[in-house]
Amino acid sequence: MELVYPAGALVILLLVSAAFFALVRERDDLHRLLLTELVAIMTLGLIALVATDLAEALILPGLVVAISELVALSQVYIAKEGLAARPAKVRRIEVMDTAPAIVAAILVAYGIVLSGFSGGAIAAAGLVFYFMGHGHAERFALLEAASGYAWAIWIGAFFIFMILPAYWFFAVLIAGGAILLKVMVKLSLIGTMRGDPDV
């Protein structure tokens, strides 16, 4: 590690400079948003270089921060550019008729087995793919509520850890399940946000 870390840090800091240099020169708003994604990759790279289990656990929050800010900002962008309406013409690919359901099923099943945070992200990716082909905006409020409850349950689990550590077993089960539900639902909502809001 005494050589790996400085070497990795050197390369990543160089690339950080390159990415930010591109950001200095960029004037277009959407290009800037794309570059922030590049910057997020560099951030994760810096954390990943620590190479411990702790680093791995810290990457997950880092990822969540990146995707959250992206979600919020993309919506600000759409609002500010007035891109409310979805284009009428959408490209059609044959596999979109068959693939989403099966792939999403596999990914969701795997996500549930995995549980916790990663499981949520995987399952959400599958669900986004599934919802992409269909409009499911009507479920929006319901899903929101479900995720809110999941969040509350997770907070409960956290306090079990802190106050009644003897029940760690239940706390772990609840936390893993609630985080799965919360992340999965939240992120898959993006998939439903493709069409018009009031369908």
Added chain:
Amino acid sequence: MIISRISRFLSDYDNLVAAYAVLVIAVAVIGIVLIPGLVYEEEQLYPKQIDRASSLDPYDRGGEAFGRAEVAAQYPENSPYLGYVTAYLTPLARLMADETLHLGTTIVSHPGGIIDEILYNTRGLDTVAETSILFAAFAIAAYLFTRRD
């Protein structure tokens, strides 16, 4: 005059990103110059030890199921049940682990991996923060999305 030119540059918020990026580049360059000062500390918290011979390879982190594993936490005295979370396996996972090598994440990241130990137990507040961030971001996005202009 140079002062009013700088003022004009800074007063346009379109240039804000560029100004910030220049600062980051400056610090990054300082960092590159000072790379020899970045010495990796070998004594890390939660180090990664991989036991290639274990039946849980590559996810084994030591410890017995429903027993306790050795975990290098920052403040072990704050978590009385430290290490138990890590060593936990679901019965299904236990079965798979006895059966074969290479079942990977399917086993240990059932609630019970070391990541869970860190994420939920010792550093649970991080996860609270992170889910709150997700919550806030989605509140923004959903609000803007459903708002009728």
Added chain:
Amino acid sequence: MNAEFLLGLAILAIGTAATAFPGEKTYLARLINLEIPSFGLFLIMLAFDEMLALLTFVGVTAISTFIFVRIMERRDDR
């Protein structure tokens, strides 16, 4: 220093160069080029056995790609 790590750094460098200074500056080209550094980071995480982080990263990359696609399909110029 193992092969995954070196390969990851190389791909990360290639991808960053391609994303930061794309040959043809369109949104789409940048979006696709963004995949390359993701794979670089992927390999670096692999080199340090950070598998849960890696899995989450890949899943989140798919979702963030969708977010960009959502914006881009509402614009006429791509």
Added chain:
Amino acid sequence: MEGIEGQIPLILTAGIGLYAAIRIVAERRTLRKLPYLNVLSFAVAASVALLIPHPLALAAAAAYFVGSTLESNAIASAYAGGPERQ
């Protein structure tokens, strides 16, 4: 070279994969790249199975193969303009 003994199928498939990769890069027409990509995915799927003889490796090989095929399928269809172009 040590380690090659008993690894002939593995090295053969990997070599074919490299060959296919080079042909992909060398080919200029997009649709003609796809068959080479197909060869690559055959080679990689075979390598995965040969690297680790484990039941899950079969699933991994199949998943990679199917995923790659799906990708080629989608690229080709999108390139051709989708079914309405026909």
Added chain:
Amino acid sequence: MIAILQAIFGGIALLGAIAASLSKSSYDKLIGIGLLTGGVIPFVAARGYLDVAIAVSLLVPVTTIIILQVTGPEEER
């Protein structure tokens, strides 16, 4: 994984990265990404992370298909 295999798959991945970054057409870029995936998956599998390999090899095509939603009609070249 022995060194020669690492070299071969690393070469495939590098070829893919370079091809993807240099291509003009977005379809060619996506094929480059496919090449890159092909080079990377064996590294994952060789370390024993087979379930990860499965998930990744399903998620990468998903990403590609998502991107394909916005690719324009290709001009003949």
Added chain:
Amino acid sequence: MIEYLIAATFIGMLFHGIHRKVIARIQQRPGPPIWQEILHALKFSFKETWIPETASQALFVGVILVAIGIWSAALFVLLSGGSLLLLFGIYMLHKIVEHGTGLSSGSPYGKFGAIRSVITAAAEIPLFATIAAVYLFTGSLAISDIAAYQQVHGPLLFIVPPAALAMYLVILTKVYYSPFAVIESKEIVSGYKTEHFGVWRAALEVGFSLKTFVLLYAFVIVFIGLLPIWWTLLLMLAILVSISFVCALTPMLSPYDSVTVQSIATGLIVAALAVQWVVMA
């Protein structure tokens, strides 16, 4: 404690009056009497008072209490020899007061004042340089420790003149009629204070006079040392008069120029400090 507060308030108001008087004399006007500000505050206290209909009520009132509260706390920190960092924090929080005062009323003039207050936030940065310098040289941020250090080594004013200059700049920024006082310039009526009248205005003036007193007092303690009370007051007055001269003789800058000038000045001060540090080390 309460007697200190009252004394500080009156001295601060007197200082405001002296400030106005000096400026007037430099500009060859007769100027108001020096106790004018005290009279003002008293007069405002007995005027009719209400909250504007458009205002955000809790904020409108709350922010005044916050203004008095933070500067009382600052005085307490100063007298008890607490942390300089806390003083710095309170100074930065004063920005919130300006901002909140301006925004709470809904009046466009107040709002302009508030926005300018936000823009000129670079004013806080010199103080940061001061803190860093003092910490580097004395190894502590507790005011009592700094005073003890000066007992041994002599006034910091002569040891780290750039840091003293930075703090001088900070005080200069916050007084009335200063070249940096863009938030109160007359083209936006009374800036952020426009809509606060009656008792509210009187209370704000109390808070601001405390602020003037605390800043000058802090300057004397940090850069000259603990002195007998009359010497301290005299030195504070001397600093104030020098500031009055600067205010009287310089034009007011435009908001963004003010930011730039302050930032450049800070940069130069930091550079000077760095050079000094390297030379001494």
Added chain:
Amino acid sequence: MLGEVIRILAASIICWVLFVTVDILFKLPEKGGVSGAAAIGRQIRADGGDLLGGNMMGNIVSSPDASAGTLLASCGVFIAGIPGGLAAAALVFIGNRICHDPGYAGTTGAVLATFVVYGMTQVGFAASDFIAGTVIAILTIQGLFHIPASRVLGRLWRWRA
């Protein structure tokens, strides 16, 4: 070592015959299953090849066909014997459904190949020979020369018709 190479070559010929037969029986060259496969066929014809052979190549690209079935069945047998091969057939079936392919060429090919490969392992071949053999076989069709390969496949299809 030389023996292994010869066995691989022999296995590749067996695989080639096996999956081309199954594919042609399932009418893969008749038309492109999806628009992409048809486009590949047209591209190959435009470059001087045979449309029907090109269609078949496009179909192989676009969905797991009998060749994929052969490969995965060999892998299955290599890893877990007959049950492995049948599991591979199931996976190919799922793959077909994912890829918008209504046919059963892949599944049939996988089941057939399972028994062929298993049978050959009883007479001295190794399953790994068949894995490498399938890759070589597919290389001859998809990877070396597209135009002659499409002509050969087209001729075989006309002969069957």
Added chain:
Amino acid sequence: MFSLPTGQIGGRELFVVEFGDVVNYFSPYTASLFAFALIFTVIVIISRPERMVEIAFGGDAYLAKEIPTKDLAFQRFMAIACGLATLAAVVSGDLFNFALFTSMVGITNIGIVAAVRSRHVLNAAYQYGIVAMVATLPLFGAAAITLATTGSLSLWELYRAGITVPFVAKAFLVLGVMGEGMAPFYVAKAEITRAPGAPYILMIHVSSLLVFLRVVEIALSM
């Protein structure tokens, strides 16, 4: 059990709140910041927004803008979230936790202005959001570099005399907080503050200042 070696800067700890490895503490300094944040959070909760009056300069035209209550309710929600994040950030005893709460401050700041319908304000908010987003690199990068070079994230450990945190990490940390809260780059924020909803808009400023004050303490003590 704990002895916080911060006597010189933030003062001795008054009491600690421990969450496993994350040990939050109140020193006189952080307690003051906490109290201030609490006051403003309470003001946000109890206060009704002002009604903004617009004038045409040079004319006598006045008009009070009516803002839909739904927008204001959302702003209030975001402002309260921002206040809570600030509360957590100023007392945090862990570098990564601090970074997380700071980025939450950044994102809720975007949320507060995102409810405004003026395109000008939205544009400023977007630029500001981009900066907040790229600021996660210095912020988390600082935590990562600190972790790699010292092997700890807890401020209790990092404040010890024997441990040197690299200069890059400190600079990145300050830079990251500057980006998230925009202190002292208020230029875009000035445009943001033109938006109506004073108590909520004020929260943006409060949070960024308090977090900046906290990071000054951290950077000096480390």
